[in-house]
Amino acid sequence: xxxxxxxxxxxxxLCGIGLFGFIRLDHLLRKLMAFNLMGSGVFLVxxxxxxxxxxxDPVPQALVLTGIVVAVAATALAVVxxxxxxxxxxxxxxxxxxxxxxxxxxxDAHREGPTE
Amino acid sequence: MRALSVVTMTAxxxxxxxxxxxxxWHIAGSPAPxxxxxxxxxxxxxxxxxxxxxxxxxxxxxxxxxxxIGVLVIAGIAGISMAxxxxxxxxxxxxxxxxxxxxxxxxxxxxxxxxxxxxxAGSDRPGGAFxxxxxxxxxxxxxxxxxxxxxxxxxxxxxxxxLALGFTVFLLVAVASALAGEAFLAYPAGFAxxxxxxxxxxxxFSIAMVLLALFVSAPVNxxxxxxxxxxx
Amino acid sequence: MTLWLMAGLLxxxxxxxxxxxxxxxxxxxxxxxxxxxxxxxxxxxxxxAVASDGGFYYLLGGWQAPLGIELRVDGLAVTFVLLTxxxxxxxxxxxxxxLDPGKSWHRYFWPLFWFLWAxxxxxxxxxxxxxxxxxxxxxxxxxxxxxxxxxxAAALRAAIRYLMAALLGSLAYLLGVALIYxxxxxxxxxxxxxxxxxxxxxxxxxxxLVLMLFGLALKTALFPMxxxxxxxxxxxxxxxxxxxxxxxxxASFYIAARLWLDLGGHxxxxxxxxxxxxxxxxxxxxxxxxxFRQTKLKQxxxxxxxxxxxxxxxxxxxxxxxxxxxSLQAQQGITLQVISHALAKAAMFLAAGNLIxxxxxxxxxxxxxxxxxxxxxxxxxxxxxxxxxxxPPTGGFxxxxxxxxxxxxxxxxxxxxxxxxxxxxxxxxxFRVYQASFIDNTDTDHFFHPxxxxxxxxxxxxxxxxxxxxxxxxxxxxxxxPFEGSSR
Numbered sequence: 001x002x003x004x005x006x007x008x009x010x011x012x013x014l015c016g017i018g019l020f021g022f023i024r025l026d027h028l029l030r031k032l033m034a035f036n037l038m039g040s041g042v043f044l045v046x047x048x049x050x051x052x053x054x055x056x057d058p059v060p061q062a063l064v065l066t067g068i069v070v071a072v073a074a075t076a077l078a079v080v081x082x083x084x085x086x087x088x089x090x091x092x093x094x095x096x097x098x099x100x101x102x103x104x105x106x107x108d109a110h111r112e113g114p115t116e
Numbered sequence: 117m118r119a120l121s122v123v124t125m126t127a128x129x130x131x132x133x134x135x136x137x138x139x140x141w142h143i144a145g146s147p148a149p150x151x152x153x154x155x156x157x158x159x160x161x162x163x164x165x166x167x168x169x170x171x172x173x174x175x176x177x178x179x180x181x182x183x184x185i186g187v188l189v190i191a192g193i194a195g196i197s198m199a200x201x202x203x204x205x206x207x208x209x210x211x212x213x214x215x216x217x218x219x220x221x222x223x224x225x226x227x228x229x230x231x232x233x234x235x236x237a238g239s240d241r242p243g244g245a246f247x248x249x250x251x252x253x254x255x256x257x258x259x260x261x262x263x264x265x266x267x268x269x270x271x272x273x274x275x276x277x278x279l280a281l282g283f284t285v286f287l288l289v290a291v292a293s294a295l296a297g298e299a300f301l302a303y304p305a306g307f308a309x310x311x312x313x314x315x316x317x318x319x320x321f322s323i324a325m326v327l328l329a330l331f332v333s334a335p336v337n338x339x340x341x342x343x344x345x346x347x348x
Numbered sequence: 349m350t351l352w353l354m355a356g357l358l359x360x361x362x363x364x365x366x367x368x369x370x371x372x373x374x375x376x377x378x379x380x381x382x383x384x385x386x387x388x389x390x391x392x393x394x395x396x397a398v399a400s401d402g403g404f405y406y407l408l409g410g411w412q413a414p415l416g417i418e419l420r421v422d423g424l425a426v427t428f429v430l431l432t433x434x435x436x437x438x439x440x441x442x443x444x445x446x447l448d449p450g451k452s453w454h455r456y457f458w459p460l461f462w463f464l465w466a467x468x469x470x471x472x473x474x475x476x477x478x479x480x481x482x483x484x485x486x487x488x489x490x491x492x493x494x495x496x497x498x499x500x501a502a503a504l505r506a507a508i509r510y511l512m513a514a515l516l517g518s519l520a521y522l523l524g525v526a527l528i529y530x531x532x533x534x535x536x537x538x539x540x541x542x543x544x545x546x547x548x549x550x551x552x553x554x555x556x557l558v559l560m561l562f563g564l565a566l567k568t569a570l571f572p573m574x575x576x577x578x579x580x581x582x583x584x585x586x587x588x589x590x591x592x593x594x595x596x597x598x599a600s601f602y603i604a605a606r607l608w609l610d611l612g613g614h615x616x617x618x619x620x621x622x623x624x625x626x627x628x629x630x631x632x633x634x635x636x637x638x639x640f641r642q643t644k645l646k647q648x649x650x651x652x653x654x655x656x657x658x659x660x661x662x663x664x665x666x667x668x669x670x671x672x673x674x675s676l677q678a679q680q681g682i683t684l685q686v687i688s689h690a691l692a693k694a695a696m697f698l699a700a701g702n703l704i705x706x707x708x709x710x711x712x713x714x715x716x717x718x719x720x721x722x723x724x725x726x727x728x729x730x731x732x733x734x735x736x737x738x739x740p741p742t743g744g745f746x747x748x749x750x751x752x753x754x755x756x757x758x759x760x761x762x763x764x765x766x767x768x769x770x771x772x773x774x775x776x777x778x779f780r781v782y783q784a785s786f787i788d789n790t791d792t793d794h795f796f797h798p799x800x801x802x803x804x805x806x807x808x809x810x811x812x813x814x815x816x817x818x819x820x821x822x823x824x825x826x827x828x829x830p831f832e833g834s835s836r
Contacts, residue, residue, distance in 0.1 A: 008140050015523065016133030022516060024125055028508065035515055042523045045140065049530035052144045057153045058168035060529060063478050065173060066184045067522065069246055069323075070485050073191035074515055076330040077489055080195045081496055081508050089501035094509055139527055139555040148533030149543055155415050179408045179417045183470060183482045186362065187489055190463050193369065194493035197456040273370065280366045287362050294355035302410035 004051045011044025026093040028082045032075060039071045164308025166240040173244065174312045178301050182290060185283045185319060192279045192326040220262045227255035235320050239309075245316040249323025256328040269332045279329065282322025286315050350397045354406050354421070356390040357429065361466035368458035376458035377444040383462070384437045391426075391433035398426045399826045405475070413476065413536035420475035420538070423826050424683065428472040428602065431687055435594045435694045435809070436465050442698050442805045443587035446705075453498040460497070464490040464591065471599040477525045477535045480603055481518065484567065488514035491596050495584045506579035513566055513576040517600070520563030527556035537610055544614040557615040560607055561624070567600035569654060570624075570661055571631030578638075578650040586701025589646060593653040594694040598686055601660050605682070608664055621668035628661025629766040636773030640780060644710050645703065648777055649696050655770060656689045656736060662751055662763055670758040677757070680824050681750030687823070688743025688816050692732040695809035699729040702802050703785075706795045715785040721795045724803040726785055731810035733778030738771045743816025 018038025025031050043064045050060040086092055156168055156176070163171035173181050231251040238244030269275055289311055294300040303311050364383035368376040398404075403422030412418065440461060447454045467490060470483030492514065496507035525535070531553060532540050569577035577597070581589045608616065635655030642648045659682075666678035702725040704710050707718055719726055735742035748767050755763040816823070 005140075005144050008144070009137060012133055012137045012140055015136060016129050019132055020125060020129040022512075023128075024122070031512060035512075035519070038519055042519055042526060045136075045523065046526035046529065049140060049143060049526065050148075050533075052530075055153060058156060059152050059172055059177075059535075060526075062169045062172035062177065063180075063529075065169065065244075065246060066177075066180050066478075066482065069184050070187050070482065072327075073188045074485065074489060074511070076327070077191040077194050077492065078508065078511055078515075080198055080330060081492075081504055081511065084198050084496075085501060085504040085508060088504065091501075091505075094505055094512075096505075135555055136523070139553050140530070142553060143527060143531045146531075148531065150414055150533035150539065152414055152533050159411075159415060175409060176411050176416050177409075177479075180479055180482050182362075183467075183479075183486055186365070186463060186466065187482070187485050189365075189369075190460065190486065190489045190493060193456050193459050194489070194496065197453045197493070197497060276369050280369050283362075284366050287359065287366070291355060291359040291363075294351070294359070299351070299407050299410045300355050300358050301408050 002052055004048050007048030008045050008052075009048075011041040011046075011048055014038065014041030014044060017041075026095070028085075028092055028094065029079075032078050032082070036071065036075060039067070043067055162308075164303065164312055165238075167238065167242075169242070170238050170244055170312070174315060175303070175308060178290075182283075182286050182301070185286060185322065188323065188326045189279055189283050192329050195330040196275065196279075216258075216262050220258060224255050224259060227251055227258070231255070231320065231324075235316060238316060239313070245319035246323055248320040250327065252320060252324035253327035253331070256324060257331050260328075260332060269329060275325070275329060278325035279322065281325075282315075282319040285318040289315060350394065350401075350404070350421075351406075353390055353394045353397060354419075356386070357394060357469060360387050360390065361462045361469065365459045365462035365466065368462060369456075371455075373447070373449045373455040373458070376455060377449075380440055380444065380458050380461070384440055387465070388433045388437055391430045394421070395426045395430045395826070398423055406473075414534035414539055417476045417479050418536060418538070419473040421473060425472045427683075427687075427823070427826060428598075429469055431690055432465065432468045432472065432595055434812070435690055436461075436468075436591065438694060438805050438809055439587045439591045439594075439698070442590070442701075442802060443585070445799055445801050446587055446701065447585065451498060457494070457497060460490045460493045461591075464494065464596070468595055468599055471602060474603075475537055477528060477537060477540075479535075481522050481525060484518055484521065484600060484603070487596055487599055488518065488567070491592055494588045494591070495580050497585075497588075499583070502579075503583045506576075506583045509576045510580040513573070517563040517566035520566070521560050521603075522563075524556040524558075524560030524563065527553065527559070531556070537606065541610040544611065554615050554617065554620075557607065557611055558620065561604055561620075564600045564604035564607075565624070565627075565661075568597050568604065568657060568660075571627050571634055571654065571658060574631065574635065574654045574657075577654055578647055581650040581653060581697075582644065582646045586646070586697050586704070589650070589701075590694040590697035593650070593697060594690040597653070597657060598690060601657070601686070605660075605663055609667060609679070612664070612668060616664075616668060618669060621665045624661050625665035625760075625763070628658040628664075629763065631655060631658025631661070632766050632770040633658075633773065636770060636777065639777040640773065643712055645700050645712050645715070645781065646697070646710060648712065648781060649693070649700050652696075652736060652774065652777060653689075653693060655774065656685075656693065658766075659685050659748070659751070659770065662755075662766070665760060666751070666754045666758060666763070670754075674754050674757045677750050678754040681747050681754060683824070684743055684747035684750065684816065684820055688735050688747055688813050691809050691813035691816065692735040692742075692744065695728050695732040695806040695813060696736075698802075698806040698809070699725045699732065702798045702806065703729070705798050705802075708796065712781060712784050715781065716787040717785075718795065719785045721797070724807060725798075726782075728803070728806035728810040730778065730782060731814055732806070733774070733781075735810070735813040735816075737775045737778065738767075741817040742814050743820065744813070746817040746820040 015038050018034050018041055021034025022031055022038060025034060046060045047064055050057040160168060160171055163175040165171050231248045234243040234251060235248035290301045293302050296304055360383060367379050406419040406421055408417045447457060464487060467483050467486030471480060474480040474483055492507050492511045495510060496504055528540060529535055532543055534540060566573045581592050632655050635651050635658060639648050639651035639655060642651060663678060663682040667675040703715060707714050735744040738744040738748040752767055
């Protein structure tokens with residue numbers, strides 16, 4: 001048991017909190033933040049567990065750096081999607097709309113079938 | 117009903133954290149049978165850089181990094197595919213804060229220097245392409261908020277070239293080393309250091325471009341595609 | 349020679365992703381045709397090389413595992429590489445005719461398509477647990493981007509839901525990887541297996557394996573975590589749906605299967621195996637039933653994917669604690685099921701896209717009268733359906749026959765019910781589509797006729813799926829020992 005394990009256990013706690021937020025929250029941005037919280041927890045477990053001997057292990061640190069870039073990319077993509085979704089539907093949760101949204105006139109020609 | 121679901125979820129999450137903590141505790145009790153850090157230290161000299169993390173990222177596990185930049189480029193592509201095609205100017209994004217204007221003149225050059233330092237530091241101490249790229253992107257975000265026009269961020273061939281540049285150079289190095297008789301991504305002896313430096317530099321630029329493009333491309337395209345067979 | 353083929357295999361999809369990013373849709377289409385040709389030839393060459401000389405490990409960067417990343421190029425991997433090349437070529441060809449070049453966002457289809465292909469190859473060949481994670485993310489993000497491409501609110505909702513499920517799945521997998529690395533100090537799957545087999549690490553933890561399997565099952569849409577799949581696969585453009593159903597869900601399953609076959613014997617247990625099998629069985633029945641109930645054509649096909657994926661998870665109980673012969677039989681059956689479902693489902697989605705294009709509606713009951721006008725696409729749809737039902741001589745039949753034998757030989761007779769009910773229910777939903785199309789409806793006789801090339805592609809795929817049953821023996825012999833590969 002070294003001080004480094006403390007990081008690993010902090011990561012465990014973050015994973016638990018993040019998971020709760022991820023499945024409990026409906027608001028998409030909050031869900032995304034919960035995902036990032038959980039991601040941080042995973043990274044902490046990865047780094048903290050590997051240097052339990054007291055020696056820093058560069059491999060998981062490099063892996064975490066890669067993981068962070070991947071998480072950043074995924075988060076950015078999610079934010080762009082959520083923003084566009086909000087713009088088009090006015091919704092910020094994934095709940096199905098109760099009624100069909102009012103159809104706006106098409107801006108461009110419909111290709112995939114006759115339009116009548 | 118609602119209370120019941122909250123209780124269930126809390127129980128699930130607590131159970132998950134408990135099992136995870138237990139697993140961590142058990143695993144921490146015994147040493148790992150493979151001494152990877154030792155193996156890494158033995159081979160560090162052959163990697164071309166002094167810092168072990170950079171060596172892992174750009175030599176030992178460079179394939180991961182190549183794919184990771186690919187993931188970033190995908191996010192960038194998906195981002196700009198949703199941008200307005202004509203203009204990226206969104207008045208909402210521009211602040212009219214005089215303090216920001218004043219600070220910007222000091223901060224932007226400073227941040228550019230910092231990005232350069234981080235890139236250079238990567239070979240023997242903490243730093244590297246991603247950190248430098250993130251700082252570069254941050255200064256771009258600041259310039260953008262301050263209202264400095266950045267025409268290269270319009271979805272045009274320039275933006276797409278910028279997105280692809282780092283990835284392309286990395287990929288060309290990879291395939292060139294394979295064609296030279298070595299394996300994919302195996303740098304020829306003696307060339308490791310300069311090649312890693314070149315890759316890091318273009319990656320910094322590309323990472324900054326992707327992050328900035330994702331920030332800027334948030335404005336929304338009104339044109340939309342109907343579902344197949346759905347009448348408008 | 350094989351080293352050149354490997355370089356080509358790794359390089360081409362990534363390079364073509366960049367090339368097509370720089371040009372517009374029409375140019376990208378021409379460039380893609382060339383790339384498809386190269387990639388199919390390289391995949392064929394590699395397959396032939398492995399078929400004659402056996403599998404090998406390819407050291408990326410020249411570094412051995414555990415320091416570097418090794419690719420495992422064995423018979424099974426190259427078979428899936430070749431399958432991917434075939435299906436992706438068909439979908440790419442179909443998309444090049446199907447997508448409207450006039451819409452500005454369609455130019456981004458090609459780079460995403462190529463990145464998706466690259467990610468699939470990463471997964472088939474991957475032997476490093478973390479590298480597999482990056483490959484999975486490459487696939488997920490490209491797939492989500494394709495679903496959302498130019499979409500309306502409903503498509504975006506489906507894409508976001510898909511992304512959230514995929515992210516949670518990846519994170520669970522990564523957490524498992526973190527624990528495995530913490531315990532073994534290596535990320536190479538082969539090393540971990542060796543450490544467990546020779547007793548260096550006496551008692552491994554089950555929890556990391558459970559975490560990884562949970563994450564991968566979520567990404568594969570195993571019942572009851574299948575909720576994200578039908579909206580995403582149903583609302584994407586048909587060539588995209590075909591790619592997603594035929595290949596993308598198989599990638600996460602492939603990793604789960606390899607983890608199970610390598611580590612399951614040491615870290616798994618009877619209860620875990622049976623639980624996963626039961627979920628698979630429920631997926632077959634519930635998915636088929638929901639497919640029967642759908643009113644939209646592509647939703648029928650999407651729910652059918654949920655059901656067909658369920659069969660794959662029978663691998664878990666049928667390979668745990670049984671003799672090697674039974675395990676091999678089950679592995680062969682599952683491999684055939686993966687291949688035949690990939691071909692049949694791609695054919696089905698592409699044919700469904702043609703039908704929708706032709707009648708101008710995505711509803712099943714709008715197909716009335718189409719049987720007089722579009723026999724080709726309808727025929728392809730039916731042929732693919734025959735393979736899903738598991739009638740002889742299709743690939744689906746050969747797969748289910750092997751699974752049936754493995755269930756009986758291992759004394760797990762209860763899977764027979766799943767195999768039987770699944771076949772009957774899939775017959776029901778395929779016939780329902782047929783019935784709708786044969787209703788004579790006199791007031792709709794102005795159908796849009798899709799170009800001939802669109803009709804030929806699903807037909808070829810459906811015929812391949814049909815013929816797979818006849819050539820099952822040679823196909824299986826190439827992967828002589830599925831999931832095993834050459835020794836290091």
